[in-house]
Amino acid sequence: MIRDITLGQYFPGNSWVHRLDPRIKIIATLLFLIELFIVDNFIGFGIAAVCLGVVIAVSGVPVGYILRGLRPILMILIFTFALNIFMVNGRVLWQWKFLHITAEGLELAVFMAIRLILLLMGSSMLTLCTRPLALTDGIERLLSPFKKIGLPAHDIAMMMTIALRFIPTLLEEADKIMKAQQARGADFESGNIIRRAKSLIPILVPLFVSAFRIAQDLALAMEARCYRGGENRTRMNGMKFAKRDYAAIVMMVAFLAVIIAESWLL
Amino acid sequence: MEPIIKIENLVFAYAKGEGREAVRAVDGVSLAIERGSFTAILGKNGSGKSTLAKNLNGLLLPTEGVIYVNGYDTADDEHIWDVRQSAGMVFQNPDNQLVSAIVEDDVAFGPENLGIEPAEIRRRVDKALQDVNMGAYKNKPPHLLSGGQKQRVAIAGVVAMKPSCIIFDEPTAMLDPKGRSEIMSIIKELHAEGITVILITHFMEEAVEAERVIIMHDGRVFMDGTPQEVFSRQEKVLSVNLDIPLAVELADMLRERGIAVPENIIKTEEMVEYLCQYE
Numbered sequence: 001m002i003r004d005i006t007l008g009q010y011f012p013g014n015s016w017v018h019r020l021d022p023r024i025k026i027i028a029t030l031l032f033l034i035e036l037f038i039v040d041n042f043i044g045f046g047i048a049a050v051c052l053g054v055v056i057a058v059s060g061v062p063v064g065y066i067l068r069g070l071r072p073i074l075m076i077l078i079f080t081f082a083l084n085i086f087m088v089n090g091r092v093l094w095q096w097k098f099l100h101i102t103a104e105g106l107e108l109a110v111f112m113a114i115r116l117i118l119l120l121m122g123s124s125m126l127t128l129c130t131r132p133l134a135l136t137d138g139i140e141r142l143l144s145p146f147k148k149i150g151l152p153a154h155d156i157a158m159m160m161t162i163a164l165r166f167i168p169t170l171l172e173e174a175d176k177i178m179k180a181q182q183a184r185g186a187d188f189e190s191g192n193i194i195r196r197a198k199s200l201i202p203i204l205v206p207l208f209v210s211a212f213r214i215a216q217d218l219a220l221a222m223e224a225r226c227y228r229g230g231e232n233r234t235r236m237n238g239m240k241f242a243k244r245d246y247a248a249i250v251m252m253v254a255f256l257a258v259i260i261a262e263s264w265l266l
Numbered sequence: 267m268e269p270i271i272k273i274e275n276l277v278f279a280y281a282k283g284e285g286r287e288a289v290r291a292v293d294g295v296s297l298a299i300e301r302g303s304f305t306a307i308l309g310k311n312g313s314g315k316s317t318l319a320k321n322l323n324g325l326l327l328p329t330e331g332v333i334y335v336n337g338y339d340t341a342d343d344e345h346i347w348d349v350r351q352s353a354g355m356v357f358q359n360p361d362n363q364l365v366s367a368i369v370e371d372d373v374a375f376g377p378e379n380l381g382i383e384p385a386e387i388r389r390r391v392d393k394a395l396q397d398v399n400m401g402a403y404k405n406k407p408p409h410l411l412s413g414g415q416k417q418r419v420a421i422a423g424v425v426a427m428k429p430s431c432i433i434f435d436e437p438t439a440m441l442d443p444k445g446r447s448e449i450m451s452i453i454k455e456l457h458a459e460g461i462t463v464i465l466i467t468h469f470m471e472e473a474v475e476a477e478r479v480i481i482m483h484d485g486r487v488f489m490d491g492t493p494q495e496v497f498s499r500q501e502k503v504l505s506v507n508l509d510i511p512l513a514v515e516l517a518d519m520l521r522e523r524g525i526a527v528p529e530n531i532i533k534t535e536e537m538v539e540y541l542c543q544y545e
Binding site: 131132133161164165168172220221222223225227233 | 320323325347350351354355357359361362363364365366367368370371374375376377378379380381382383384387388391407408409420423424427
């Protein structure tokens with residue numbers, strides 16, 4: 001059961017969006033996020049939402065699948081919405097004892113909620129349409145100019161790659177340890193929260209030990225396969241911009257221009 | 267022809283710890299491994315066989331003595347990568363030697379480290395995955411594969427580096443019988459293609475497939491010869507707590523009953539063949 005967990009929520013596909021260079025997708029996502037903060041009116045959000053909608057439609061990822069990804073932040077969403085709606089002073093629309101809803105509060109609450117939803121949907125499109133490894137590759141390439149100032153771009157990407165590879169392995173290991181402890185009478189389900197937290201110690205300690213053992217084995221295996229850091233290393237899947245990537249750059253610039261113009265004019 | 271691996275009076279001692287004497291895991295071993303040969307190294311836990319294996323590609327460096335791999339001294343820093351490219355290594359635990367979350371990217375890891383052209387890496391990866399019958403799984407994440415399949419990916423990762431020699435350090439110890447026979451048949455195929463194979467194992471049934479069997483005991487070479495020579499000296503094999511292959515044991519019992527089983531029968535299949543034709 002525990003092995004079925006999908007990581008990075010990649011949605012396999014072969015659409016135009018999936019095939020874009022990961023570097024483009026990372027930059028586009030960052031720009032989209034920044035734009036959401038530049039925008040200060042609903043028309044701007046409308047433009048952003050339409051653009052996001054087009055990207056989603058092209059990618060072929062079902063909208064329901066993306067919306068399900070919003071579930072973890074539902075509580076935050078409700079909380080900020082409530083906070084905004086009740087806390088802002090202004091023209092009172094409705095009042096009950098000390099609680100009041102103002103027009104400004106309502107507007108701000110809706111505004112923030114839309115921003116949060118777009119923020120999350122936009123960034124989840126990146127992980128949904130990009131293989132985790134392409135993502136780490138992309139990050140490595142984007143960070144490589146900073147190598148000159150001592151940023152270990154290759155090492156960071158390698159660590160992410162290995163983490164992605166070993167999360168399922170460690171989950172399996174945790175599952176195994178848990179079963180072994182349960183077989184010997186450990187109880188993980190009853191008691192208050194402190195007791196339950198305490199009962200995790202017999203899982204965490206062996207898990208750490210085996211993580212170190214795995215790391216040692218892996219380091220040996222990597223060395224045996226001639227790993228010596230990022231120097232002189234080639235990649236099987238070299239990254240090269242295709243026509244669609246240039247097209248994506250043009251679209252990004254156009255989108256940016258429209259958003260800036262829009263918030264300037266209105 | 268020059269042997270691919272030449273070991274001259276190798277001593278390897280693990281460093282002294284607190285309250286622990288330095289242990290000589292390998293204690294005065296001299297061996298030559300011929301090009302294209304298939305050698306099995308047998309021994310109980312602590313006999314030094316795994317330590318010996320790790321010395322063969324510079325993962326450990328000799329305390330005393332010298333090892334030459336493809337003519338390169340393993341202790342020579344300048345050629346350490348040549349040594350490791352020449353002598354690839356497959357480890358026991360299939361989980362802990364795969365680096366990447368996608369099968370084909372993992373196979374590409376070695377060649378990428380060697381700085382090979384991307385197009386050539388692609389060719390090698392496809393060929394290596396085909397060699398181990400894992401072509402259909404190239405886009406799968408390793409954690410969804412069985413132990414035997416993972417081990418086949420690990421072998422492909424070494425094959426893609428085009429080594430002249432592959433050292434298998436108990437590659438089947440953690441696998442089920444099906445996975446074990448898959449791995450053995452791949453090892454035999456690789457040997458048939460001309461790769462020198464060194465197989466460290468404690469399964470007798472695997473050792474009889476080799477052309478040469480070396481038994482390690484207390485860090486020394488205890489026996490060395492063809493499987494027929496080694497396993498015909500049963501008492502000596504049994505004296506270091508190793509088993510003898512089932513077929514050899516059976517042949518012996520049959521001989522006691524007056525059936526003249528030929529001396530060269532050591533594999534189970536050979537025994538079956540012989541018995542079926544016996545009149």
